[in-house]
Amino acid sequence: MKRKDRVRELVREEAGKIMQEELNDPRLGFITITRVEMTDDLRYAKIYYSVLGTPKQEKDTILAMNSASGFIRKLIAERIGLRFAPDISLKLDKSAKEAMRLDEIFKDIENEHK
Numbered sequence: 001m002k003r004k005d006r007v008r009e010l011v012r013e014e015a016g017k018i019m020q021e022e023l024n025d026p027r028l029g030f031i032t033i034t035r036v037e038m039t040d041d042l043r044y045a046k047i048y049y050s051v052l053g054t055p056k057q058e059k060d061t062i063l064a065m066n067s068a069s070g071f072i073r074k075l076i077a078e079r080i081g082l083r084f085a086p087d088i089s090l091k092l093d094k095s096a097k098e099a100m101r102l103d104e105i106f107k108d109i110e111n112e113h114k
Contacts, residue, residue: 004038008045010080011088012036015047018075023068027060029053034093038086045086047072048093058092065090 016033030052037046051061069090077085 004040004042007042007080007082007086008036008038011038011045011047011076011086014076014079015072015088018072019049022075023064023071025064025068027064029057029061031061031065034096042082043084043086045088046091047088048091050093050096062092 012033012035015036019028019031019033032050032052034048034050036048038044049065051058053061069088072090073085073088076088
């Protein structure tokens, strides 16, 4: 396994732990880390997450995540022990929600044909 892959997996694990255990913001919904993308030089990481809940809970979670990004970066840097802490950006991953929506559309089409 390449170093980039190992670091990416460490960042994913630590970000998940931090979001579940360390963040006490009441605006946060139920968050799942879906994936992490890192540059080859390990300087930048995009952390994708999904939120289970209403559109309002999703918006509140986005605000909370944006305000906590510096704290999350600091803790990740401490825990994974890299010389340089990667700059992180937190992105809402809408792929799960889109997959559920498409599944509903396919079910509706299937029901219409019966």
